[in-house]
Structures are given as C-alpha cells and as structure tokens.
Amino acid sequence: xxxxxxxxxxxxxxxxxxxxxxxxxxxxxxxxxxxxxxxxxxxxxxxxxxxxxxxxxxxxxxxxxxxxxxxxxxxxxxxxxxxxxxxxxxxxxxxxxxxxxxxxxxxxxxxxxxxxxxxxxxxxxxxxxxxxxxxxxxxxxxxxxxxxxxxxxxxxxxxxxxxxxxxxxxxxxxxxxxxxxxxxxxxxxxxxxxxxxxxxxxxxxxxxxxxxxxxxxxxxxxxxxxxxxxxxxxxxxxxxxxxxxxxxxxxxxxxxxxxxxxxxxxxxxxxxxxxxxxxxxxxxxxxxxxxxxxxxxxxxxxxxxxxxxxxxxxxx
Amino acid sequence: xxxxxxxxxxxxxxxxxxxxxxxxxxxxxxxxxxxxxxxxxxxxxxxxxxxxxxxxxxxxxxxxxxxxxxxxxxxxxxxxxxxxxxxxxxxxxxxxxxxxxxxxxxxxxxxxxxxxxxxxxxxxxxxxxxxxxxxxxxxxxxxxxxxxxxxxxxxxxxxxxxxxxxxxxxxxxxxxxxxxxxxxxxxxxxxxxxxxxxxxxxxxxxxxxxxxxxxxxxxxxxxxxxxxxxxxxxxxxxxxxxxxxxxxxxxxxxxxxxxxxxxxxxxxxxxxxxxxxxxxxx
Numbered sequence: 112x113x114x115x116x117x118x119x120x121x122x123x124x125x126x127x128x129x130x131x132x133x134x135x136x137x138x139x140x141x142x143x144x145x146x147x148x149x150x151x152x153x154x155x156x157x158x159x160x161x162x163x164x165x166x167x168x169x170x171x172x173x174x175x176x177x178x179x180x181x182x183x184x185x186x187x188x189x190x191x192x193x194x195x196x197x198x199x200x201x202x203x204x205x206x207x208x209x210x211x212x213x214x215x216x217x218x219x220x221x222x223x224x225x226x227x228x229x230x231x232x233x234x235x236x237x238x239x240x241x242x243x244x245x246x247x248x249x250x251x252x253x254x255x256x257x258x259x260x261x262x263x264x265x266x267x268x269x270x271x272x273x274x275x276x277x278x279x280x281x282x283x284x285x286x287x288x289x290x291x292x293x294x295x296x297x298x299x300x301x302x303x304x305x306x307x308x309x310x311x312x313x314x315x316x317x318x319x320x321x322x323x324x325x326x327x328x329x330x331x332x333x334x335x336x337x338x339x340x341x342x343x344x345x346x347x348x349x350x351x352x353x354x355x356x357x358x359x360x361x362x363x364x365x366x367x368x369x370x371x372x373x374x375x376x377x378x379x380x381x382x383x384x385x386x387x388x389x390x391x392x393x394x395x396x397x398x399x400x401x402x403x404x405x406x407x408x409x410x411x412x413x414x415x416x417x418x419x420x421x422x423x424x425x426x427x
Numbered sequence: 428x429x430x431x432x433x434x435x436x437x438x439x440x441x442x443x444x445x446x447x448x449x450x451x452x453x454x455x456x457x458x459x460x461x462x463x464x465x466x467x468x469x470x471x472x473x474x475x476x477x478x479x480x481x482x483x484x485x486x487x488x489x490x491x492x493x494x495x496x497x498x499x500x501x502x503x504x505x506x507x508x509x510x511x512x513x514x515x516x517x518x519x520x521x522x523x524x525x526x527x528x529x530x531x532x533x534x535x536x537x538x539x540x541x542x543x544x545x546x547x548x549x550x551x552x553x554x555x556x557x558x559x560x561x562x563x564x565x566x567x568x569x570x571x572x573x574x575x576x577x578x579x580x581x582x583x584x585x586x587x588x589x590x591x592x593x594x595x596x597x598x599x600x601x602x603x604x605x606x607x608x609x610x611x612x613x614x615x616x617x618x619x620x621x622x623x624x625x626x627x628x629x630x631x632x633x634x635x636x637x638x639x640x641x642x643x644x645x646x647x648x649x650x651x652x653x654x655x656x657x658x659x660x661x662x663x664x665x666x667x668x669x670x671x672x673x674x675x676x677x678x679x680x681x682x683x684x685x686x687x688x689x690x691x692x693x694x695x696x697x698x699x700x701x702x703x704x705x706x707x708x709x
Contacts, residue, residue: 135607136535142613143534150527151542153583157561158549164560173563224454231451237696238458241465244692246642248660249681252667253464256471256674262480264467296461301703308704357553363644367664381555388559389649397559405556412551 169399174392186399196400198375199383200407202287206379207355207411209291214351215344217295218302223332225303226310236307240300247297247363254293255280255368280369283376290364290377297360302347309343310336345419352415356408357381380404465685472682476675492679502680504655505662512574512647512658513640516581517633523582525629528591529621533603534613543592550585554645562649576650577658581640587632590702594628595621631698638688659684 169187172180190196221239225232242250257264258279269277279289313336321331337344354360362381365371371378371386378386380400388397471479473488496502530536531543554561561580562571570576602624606616622629644660651657657665663684666677692699 138613139534140536143530143536143539146526146530146534146613146617147536147539147542149523150583150588151546153523153579154546154549154585156564157580157583158552158557158585159545161557161560161564162549162552164563165557168560168563221457224450224457231455235454235458236700237693238462240696240700241462241689241692244638244688245465245685246644246660246688248642248644248663249468249685252663252677252681253468256479256678257464257467259480264480264482267482296464304700304703311704353551353553357556359554359645362555366644366648367667385555385558388562394559394563401556401559405552408551408556 165398165401165405167398168395169402171395171398173394173398176392179395182395186396187403189396190400190403195375195378196380196383199378199380202376202378203356203380203404205287206291206361207352209288210294210355211348211351213291213295214298214302215347217299218306218347219340221299221303222306222310226307236300236303239303242297243300245297247360248367250293250297251364251367254289258289281373283374286369286373286376290361290369293364293368294360298351298354302351305347305350306340306343309340313339341419345415348415348419349412352411353408356411357404468678468685469682471675472679474675476673479674479678492675493683495676496680496683500662500666500680501654502659502662502683505657505659506683508577508656509641509658509660512577512581513637515574515578516640517636519578520582520584520587520636521629521633524584524587524591524632525622525625526617527588529595529617531588531592532595532598533600546585546588550589558645558649565650571650572652572656574656577647577656580650581643581646587636590632591625591628594625598624627698628702631695631702634691634695634699635702638691641684641688 168179170181170183172178172182172185225235225239245253258266260266260278260281261276265279266277269275277285279285317335317339318331321335326334361379362385365377365379365382366385369377371382381404384397384400384404387393387400472492473490474481475487475489475491478486527546531539531546565571565576565580570579598621602620603616606620611619642660643658644664647658647661648664651661659680663677663680666680670676
C-alpha cells in the first residue's frame with residue numbers, strides 16, 4: 112500500500128518497462144494468493160466451516176451414525192426446559208464472575224511485583240509462569256491428589272490451621288471455587304506477562320516527574336499506571352472472559368477432576384455440551400447449545416466494549 | 428538502552444529500600460508457594476504407593492513407579508505418538524503460517540484485507556465451542572482415529588499467522604526490492620530472505636506450538652479411539668481411571684510427561700516470555 116512501484120520510482124516509463132511492471136504486479140498477486148491459500152483453506156475447513164455448521168446443525172437432529180433430520184427450533188425449545196443446561200449456564204456465569212476479576216488482580220499484582228529488572232525479578236517471573244508449561248491434565252491430577260479428603264496435603268495443612276473436614280472437590284458448595292483457584296494458579300503467569308508488556312510501554316519520565324512533584328507510590332499507580340494500562344486491561348479482560356466462557360483450560364480440569372460433579376456444581380456449559388454430544392450422541396442438540404454459548408460470549412464481549420469504550424480506542 | 432534503564436528505575440518510585448526488601452521477600456515466598464505443587468509431584472514420583480500422602484520427605488526413595496510406567500504400560504508408545512504429532516503440527520504450521528503471514532503483510536493481491544479479517548475472526552473461536560461440528564467435519568473427511576486427524580486440524584490457528592504478519596510488517600522492504608529488481612521470484616525471496624530473517628520469531632513460535640500440542644488433551648481425546656494412537660495426556664487420564672487409588676503410578680507418569688516441557692521452558696524461557704509479552708497488543 113505504501114509502496115509506489117508503478118511509475119513514480121521507475122526512471123524510464125517507456126512501453127516495454129510498463130509491460131514489465133504489469134507482469135511484475137501480476138506475479139505478486141499470484142504469489143500472494145498461493146502463499147495464503149493453504150492456511151486459508153485450512154482455516155475455512157477446520158474453523159470457519161465448523162462455526163457455520165454449529166448454527167446450521169442446531170436445527171437438525173443429528174445422531175452419531177450420520178442420520179440428519181430437520182427439526183426446526185426443537186433443539187432450542189428443548190434447551191429452555193433442560194434444567195441441566197440452564198444449570199450449566201449458571202455455573203458458567205459464576206465461573207466468569209469469579210475467574211475474570213481474580214485473573215485481572217493476580218496478573219496485575221504479580222506484574223507490579225516482578226517488574227524491576229533484577230536477578231530476583233527474573234527468577235520470580237520464571238517461577239510464577241512455570242505452571243503454564245504444565246499440561247492441564249497433569250495440573251488436574253496434581254491438585255486432585257493434593258485436595259483428596261482428609262489425607263491430602265491441603266486438608267492436612269488446613270487442619271493445622273484449625274479448618275477440618277473440608278471436602279474441596281466433594282462439596283457442591285466448594286468445588287467450583289476449587290476449580291477457580293486452580294485455574295488462577297495455572298493462568299496467572301500468562302496474565303502477569305501481558306501486564307508486564309503493558310507496564311514496559313509506559314515511559315519512565317512520567318514516574319520521574321510524578322516523584323519530583325512529591326507524588327506517592329499509590330498516586331503514581333492511580334494516576335499514571337492505571338490510565339496508561341487501559342489497552343492492556345482491556346485485552347486482559349477480553350481474553351480472560353473468552354477463556355472463562357469457552358476456554359479449554361476449564362474443560363480439561365473438569366473432565367479430569369470432577370466430571371462436572373458433585374451435583375453438577377462444576378458442570379460448565381462447554382462440559383455439558385461435550386457430554387451431550389459425545390456420550391449421548393446428541394450432536395444436533397450440542398451444536399444448538401454451542402451456538403447459544405457463542406451468542407452469550409458475543410454479548411459479554413460487546414458489554415465489555417461498551418463499558419470500556421473499547422479500552423484502547425478511547426485514547427487513539 | 429532506554430528501555431532497560433527505565434525498567435530498572437520504575438518500580439522504585441517512592442519505595443524505600445526497606446520496604447523493597449519486604450516486597451522481595453513476599454514475592455519469593457509467593458513464588459515458592461506457586462511452584463510447590465510441581466515440586467511435590469516430582470518428589471512424590473519417587474515415593475512408594477503407601478507414602479503418597481505422607482507429609483515431608485519419603486521414608487525411602489524408589490524408582491519402582493517409573494519402572495512400572497515404562498515396563499507395565501506402553502508409555503513409550505504414547506510418548507512417541509505425542510512427539511510425532513507435536514513435531515508434525517509445529518513444522519507444518521511454521522511453514523504455512525510464515526508464508527501466509529508474509530503474503531498478508533507484504534504481497535498485494537485482491538481480497539487481502541478481507542482474508543486477513545476472516546482469518547482473524549477465527550481467533551475468538553475456541554476449540555470447546557466448535558468441537559462438535561469439527562468432529563463431524565473430520566469424520567466426513569475420514570480422518571477419525573488417525574494421525575492425520577490428530578495433526579491436520581491442529582495446524583490451523585490464527586494466532587501464529589497474526590503474530591507473523593505483525594512481524595513482517597516491521598521488516599524493512601529494501602532487501603526484497605533489491606531481490607525483485609534482480610529478477611528473483613517470490614518463492615525464492617521467501618526462502619532465501621524472509622525465512623532466515625525471521626528465524627528468531629519462528630523458533631519462539633515453534634516452541635510455543637510444540638508445547639501447546641504436547642499438552643493438548645481435548646482434541647486427541649475426541650478424535651482418537653484406538654490405544655495405539657493415544658497421546659500421553661489421554662493415556663494419563665485413562666490410567667487415572669484404571670488405577671484409581673494407585674496415585675503413585677499416575678503421578679510418576681505425570682512427571683515423565685512434564686519433564687520435557689519444563690526443560691524446553693528453562694532452555695528457551697527468554698524467547699517464550701518475550702513472545703507472550705509482545706503478543707498482548709499491537
């Protein structure tokens with residue numbers, strides 16, 4: 112776009128030269144199209160097509176054996192009366208409400224804690240980020256053993272503190288909190304790095320000027336760091352909301368640790384959809400529920416845009 | 428460098444040395460608490476089944492859990508599968524995404540902006556949301572329960588394309604233009620100029636892709652059925668069901684799966700951390 116290959120930079124613009132430029136242009140177009148083609152086709156088939164299919168198949172009854180039957184809105188009507196689906200939406204909402212602020216605060220706090228360029232900060236970054244490197248299956252296994260009732264390490268340690276007989280994964284009132292805690296443990300290092308990237312883009316001069324004016328550390332945080340971090344904050348809220356509603360991390364944890372239980376307390380919508388589709392062969396119903404989930408996700412995203420005025424765009 | 432400089436000064440605004448030390452101490456405590464569960468897993472790998480829940484150091488260390496994992500279970504096969512799948516996805520993805528990223532950043536062709544937007548929009552679609560229709564697509568293509576089914580759908584991911592396009596937008600044009608003047612074709616330019624130029628970012632991305640696929644669970648769980656195609660994550664979950672109560676074996680297998688990822692991270696942490704930090708915005 113910024114390049115001015117045709118004419119202006121050419122010294123002699125005679126007829127032969129012009130032909131060369133046009134054929135050059137043509138070659139560029141062909142090369143560009145061919146270079147993009149494999150990825151474009153792949154994304155179309157393995158991302159775009161499934162997105163569209165989810166909507167279309169939501170109007171069909173699809174069994175696991177290749178039978179498709181148009182059923183209109185039946186899947187959607189069924190959802191309204193499916194207590195487990197409605198429950199899974201409530202669980203998802205609670206998970207979002209608990210997880211998103213926790214990730215925001217922990218990521219931001221850790222970034223402030225490790226932002227100095229020192230050997231210790233470098234080490235702390237590494238340690239805080241380490242859980243990210245571990246597969247969620249392993250994360251789930253580690254925590255499942257640590258949280259075993261009575262004899263698990265966490266129960267024993269909390270018994271030392273005078274808290275007895277809490278069944279973190281067995282009590283419907285506690286299980287989702289345990290899943291949120293483990294999700295934060297796993298994800299916070301990632302958000303720490305994102306915030307760290309944002310902090311590094313704030314010019315140091317602002318802090319120097321504030322200090323010369325006698326501003327406290329708290330005032331610097333409140334009036335320099337937070338306003339200038341708006342783009343980063345927006346990104347973090349957006350990404351963590353998407354992760355909370357539809358992220359693979361929650362699925363893996365729940366599949367391994369709780370299977371949605373106890374008493375469906377941890378049955379997130381993505382888990383319930385998977386169960387319906389792959390355990391009960393309800394592929395059409397699964398697609399319809401996934402479509403509803405995407406609509407909810409889009410609504411949440413729009414809300415986020417509205418509340419933050421797009422975060423970053425406000426300043427531009 | 429002003430950036431290093433500013434980073435060194437920044438956090439200190441208004442903070443006295445004494446409180447700085449206090450914060451360091453707090454940070455260290457928190458960080459150790461964060462990695463404690465991982466350390467616990469490695470220690471427990473060497474504990475006997477009866478000792479799994481004992482506090483503190485094991486009474487005696489044993490290799491029997493690891494021996495069991497490698498001899499009584501076909502764990503090498505699962506490691507091999509995981510390695511093949513992760514490597515194949517990584518290599519193909521790096522080649523295709525760098526080609527696409529280069530074209531989207533540099534080559535002018537009709538529909539480029541729309542194609543970019545369309546690719547970008549798949550960014551927001553996560554696997555759990557499309558897993559049902561994706562399964563049906565892969566089934567229709569006859570790829571269920573095959574290496575192809577494990578590998579091919581995992582290649583296509585807008586994140587890599589997006590990051591590489593951003594990178595190529597920042598590469599100076601002069602090099603390519605000289606090559607064009609010399610009559611080089613675009614494939615030649617890509618091979619001999621663009622690829623070598625982007626080696627650092629490509630290696631960062633390759634590590635991220637490899638790790639992501641090594642750790643992937645949901646898709647392999649969904650697409651494979653035969654035990655001979657299991658990847659390690661699926662295998663571990665099936666052990667968990669099979670040996671419920673024998674946590675020592677499951678923990679040992681978990682450690683085996685985790686060691687390569689932690690080694691990769693420690694070796695390449697600079698690349699990994701930088702590429703995640705810059706992926707935030709821009």
